[in-house]
Amino acid sequence: MTAGPPTDAPSPAPPPAPLLAVRGVTLRFGGLTSLNGVDLTADGGEILAVIGPNGAGKTSLFNCLTGVYTPQEGTIAFAPPTAEHPVQLVAGPARRRRGRKPHVVNRAGIARTFQNIRLFAALSAYENVKVAAETRQRTGPVAAMLRLPRARANERSSDAATAALLDFTGLRAVADETASALPYGVQRRLEIARALATGPALLLLDEPAAGTNPTEKRELERLIRRINGELGVTVLLIEHDMRLVTSVADRVTVLNFGRVIAEGRPAEVRRDPAVVEAYLGTAGPREEP
Numbered sequence: 001m002t003a004g005p006p007t008d009a010p011s012p013a014p015p016p017a018p019l020l021a022v023r024g025v026t027l028r029f030g031g032l033t034s035l036n037g038v039d040l041t042a043d044g045g046e047i048l049a050v051i052g053p054n055g056a057g058k059t060s061l062f063n064c065l066t067g068v069y070t071p072q073e074g075t076i077a078f079a080p081p082t083a084e085h086p087v088q089l090v091a092g093p094a095r096r097r098r099g100r101k102p103h104v105v106n107r108a109g110i111a112r113t114f115q116n117i118r119l120f121a122a123l124s125a126y127e128n129v130k131v132a133a134e135t136r137q138r139t140g141p142v143a144a145m146l147r148l149p150r151a152r153a154n155e156r157s158s159d160a161a162t163a164a165l166l167d168f169t170g171l172r173a174v175a176d177e178t179a180s181a182l183p184y185g186v187q188r189r190l191e192i193a194r195a196l197a198t199g200p201a202l203l204l205l206d207e208p209a210a211g212t213n214p215t216e217k218r219e220l221e222r223l224i225r226r227i228n229g230e231l232g233v234t235v236l237l238i239e240h241d242m243r244l245v246t247s248v249a250d251r252v253t254v255l256n257f258g259r260v261i262a263e264g265r266p267a268e269v270r271r272d273p274a275v276v277e278a279y280l281g282t283a284g285p286r287e288e289p
């Protein structure tokens with residue numbers, strides 16, 4: 001007879017669920033497979049980068065994470081520290097697949113920025129951030145119209161959050177400027193401030209350095225580190241600029257033709273023969289000034 005574990009010994013606690021667990025995600029558009037069995041794990045507190053040549057499936061992956069697309073296969077689970085159980089963002093058998101809507105994903109704690117900036121062009125920087133901060137409030141429209149005490153308190157709290165985020169992202173001086181009038185790199189930072197205003201545990205940045213100049217890139221690097229270090233937000237970024245990726249990312253996942261072809265620390269990934277091969281005929285993973 002084999003002895004079982006002593007009954008009075010506490011059973012070891014199960015390892016904590018990763019913040020984000022993407023398993024076997026496949027996304028097809030008709031005959032085109034944009035993502036093919038993609039696995040990706042993000043632990044709380046990490047900065048992860050997703051790189052790959054054009055058309056590799058990077059933005060498709062973000063769109064699956066944020067409820068824009070529901071992949072035909074695979075699961076996506078998100079376990080923010082505040083949730084008792086992981087939130088199944090995508091789950092269910094093939095014929096009854098369920099994907100959460102973008103606003104539900106955002107409420108669960110995932111915020112994103114876009115490859116092509118999508119600010120409210122006619123609103124000021126302040127208003128852009130405040131609109132996002134207000135999505136965290138739970139007051140209904142009637143309470144807001146009647147200016148009930150709860151609605152007034154929420155308004156004050158949104159104003160305070162907006163001011164704090166504009167300070168954090170170095171945008172206080174341009175708070176009253178119209179978003180469309182701001183320089184490109186400043187607009188990119190404003191998009192990040194707006195995403196942070198929704199209070200995410202996971203921030204997805206889609207090519208945050210695209211179109212920025214070297215000074216703006218350095219500021220962006222610092223900002224990403226502070227978002228991670230000071231706010232405790234896990235960051236997943238798509239980026240072509242390998243200098244920025246190497247400087248900020250703890251780990252890198254490389255996609256090519258919708259498949260994960262390499263995963264590891266930035267320096268290891270750059271030397272990986274599959275990665276070098278994937279970038280053959282292109283300028284390679286770019287390193288910009």
Ligand SMILES: Nc1ncnc2c1ncn2[C@@H]1O[C@H](COP(=O)(O)OP(=O)(O)OP(=O)(O)O)[C@@H](O)[C@H]1O
Pocket residue numbers: 029032033034052053054055056057058059060061
């Ligand atoms: N809505 C869609 N309908 C049809 N095909 C799509 C759609 N979205 C993406 N694709 C295709 O899926 C593939 C992956 O595209 P995706 O935009 O995810 O790549 P990417 O790695 O983000 O590229 P880039 O670096 O150029 O932004 C491409 O072949 C693209 O044409």
